[in-house]
Amino acid sequence: MGNIVNLLPVMAFLIFMLLVSIYIQKSSKDERQKNFARDYFIGGRTLGGLVLAMTTAATYSSVSTFVGGPGMAWVIGYGWLYMAIIQVVVIFLVLGVFGKKMALISRRIDAVTVIDVLRARYQSDSIATLSAFVIVAFFCATMVAQFVGAAKLFEAVTGFSYLTGLSFFGLIVVLYTTIGGFKGVAVTDTFCALAMVIGLCLLFGAMLKTGGGFEQIMSNIASSHPDMLEPLSDGKMPVSLYISQWLLVGVCTLSLPQSVVRGISYKDTKALHRAMIIGTIVIGAMTLAATWIGVLSKGILTENLAAYGNSVDNITPIAIVKSMDPFWAGITIIGPVAATISTVSSLLLSASSSIIKDVYIHEMENRRQKISNDYIRRFSLIVTIVLGLVVYFIAIAPPSVIWQINMFAFGGLETAFFWVLILGLFWPKANNAGALAAMAGGVIIYCTTMALKITFFDLHQIVLGIGCSLILFLLGNMLGNPVNRRTLETFFPEDFSE
Numbered sequence: 156m157g158n159i160v161n162l163l164p165v166m167a168f169l170i171f172m173l174l175v176s177i178y179i180q181k182s183s184k185d186e187r188q189k190n191f192a193r194d195y196f197i198g199g200r201t202l203g204g205l206v207l208a209m210t211t212a213a214t215y216s217s218v219s220t221f222v223g224g225p226g227m228a229w230v231i232g233y234g235w236l237y238m239a240i241i242q243v244v245v246i247f248l249v250l251g252v253f254g255k256k257m258a259l260i261s262r263r264i265d266a267v268t269v270i271d272v273l274r275a276r277y278q279s280d281s282i283a284t285l286s287a288f289v290i291v292a293f294f295c296a297t298m299v300a301q302f303v304g305a306a307k308l309f310e311a312v313t314g315f316s317y318l319t320g321l322s323f324f325g326l327i328v329v330l331y332t333t334i335g336g337f338k339g340v341a342v343t344d345t346f347c348a349l350a351m352v353i354g355l356c357l358l359f360g361a362m363l364k365t366g367g368g369f370e371q372i373m374s375n376i377a378s379s380h381p382d383m384l385e386p387l388s389d390g391k392m393p394v395s396l397y398i399s400q401w402l403l404v405g406v407c408t409l410s411l412p413q414s415v416v417r418g419i420s421y422k423d424t425k426a427l428h429r430a431m432i433i434g435t436i437v438i439g440a441m442t443l444a445a446t447w448i449g450v451l452s453k454g455i456l457t458e459n460l461a462a463y464g465n466s467v468d469n470i471t472p473i474a475i476v477k478s479m480d481p482f483w484a485g486i487t488i489i490g491p492v493a494a495t496i497s498t499v500s501s502l503l504l505s506a507s508s509s510i511i512k513d514v515y516i517h518e519m520e521n522r523r524q525k526i527s528n529d530y531i532r533r534f535s536l537i538v539t540i541v542l543g544l545v546v547y548f549i550a551i552a553p554p555s556v557i558w559q560i561n562m563f564a565f566g567g568l569e570t571a572f573f574w575v576l577i578l579g580l581f582w583p584k585a586n587n588a589g590a591l592a593a594m595a596g597g598v599i600i601y602c603t604t605m606a607l608k609i610t611f612f613d614l615h616q617i618v619l620g621i622g623c624s625l626i627l628f629l630l631g632n633m634l635g636n637p638v639n640r641r642t643l644e645t646f647f648p649e650d651f652s653e
Contacts, residue, residue, distance in 0.1 A: 204429025225449025226467025232383025354490020588635025
């Protein structure tokens with residue numbers, strides 16, 4: 156039987172998010188009538204520093220930050236926390252490397268999506284279409300993981316069924332994303348990020364109280380699981396895993412398209428610089444606090460994993476139930492739910508823009524068929540709703556081990572876009588043959604090695620994916636045609652200035 160006290164805070168939060176999106180939709184009515192695609196998919200390039208920071212942080216932080224990650228920290232100990240430190244710099248990296256370049260290029264060519272930029276840079280519809288396919292496929296996998304994680308947490312904490320939780324917040328997030336568009340998502344992401352920080356603070360305090368204080372918890376861990384205090388955790392956290400995770404959730408995340416697109420949306424350089432500072436602080440606080448909570452939960456949940464359902468995804472929900480009364484547990488789960496809906500809303504919007512703007516509208520323009528602004532509006536809303544419902548129905552039969560699904564999708568996106576974006580935007584000689592070989596070949600190699608569990612020196616398959624992608628890029632680049640002068644003048648004007 157569900158506890159209505161646990162449910163009320165989450166219900167109020169989700170309704171508030173829906174109302175915010177409705178307000179954004181109404182306030183953006185005039186702009187959407189002028190250019191629906193630009194306002195709906197990038198917010199009219201009007202984001203300030205705070206909103207840019209919060210939406211980027213909220214998009215990067217997912218349910219894995221609150222569920223899968225802390226669960227692994229419960230198993231491994233401080234080694235998982237040391238690994239997570241690399242995530243502190245991800246927003247600084249993505250905005251620092253791509254922020255200014257994406258803003259300048261997108262305004263110069265009137266780009267609305269990352270794929271718009273790639274199509275213009277490589278002068279290739281094939282790359283654009285392949286990019287759209289990769290984005291939709293891996294984004295859907297990520298969204299399923301988010302839905303499953305939040306629904307499981309909802310079930311454990313509130314007592315209501317998995318399907319009730321999935322339906323309740325899943326359908327609302329699809330609805331408010333469809334209504335609010337990019338600007339609505341960015342604003343609600345700000346509230347989501349605040350909810351995440353508040354939820355973590357509440358849970359941290361409750362766990363310390365339940366465990367008898369920090370010293371008592373650490374004493375229990377030191378006496379029963381001393382290996383958890385070691386960086387390598389008695390072999391559970393080998394150096395190869397450090398390297399793999401630092402690449403997978405650190406350095407390579409700078410190429411995730413859902414984060415790179417934020418570089419198209421801010422209003423000025425001041426906003427970018429503010430976002431880099433604020434975002435780094437926020438993502439650092441959220442990631443490290445959540446992981447540290449996972450370590451400390453070992454002092455409260457002292458039995459083996461079998462006692463908790465043989466899944467690390469159950470650790471955080473059980474820790475919440477054991478350390479908090481129903482009302483405060485309901486308040487706390489707003490954080491993980493906020494992480495879920497912020498990630499899903501951003502990915503859902505990016506996936507729909509890939510289908511609508513990057514494939515359909517471009518194809519119609521090639522055929523010289525004029526599409527009205529009103530038609531784009533209706534079609535965009537329909538595609539967003541349909542994609543969201545597809546993900547919802549897949550999540551009804553939930554897969555297991557959320558963080559692994561999330562990491563698989565991360566790795567696929569990074570393999571596809573890492574070199575294609577970096578070399579494309581910063582190496583004038585990069586051509587479309589190299590980009591196409593890197594994206595197609597890299598993703599195939601990554602997915603194949605993941606399926607067959609092929610590794611290189613026990614490193615995650617992202618190493619093989621990224622490494623082979625670079626080799627294929629360089630080989631394809633040697634065989635392809637040189638970049639035309641007009642493209643070079645657009646993307647590297649400094650090389651042609653007198």
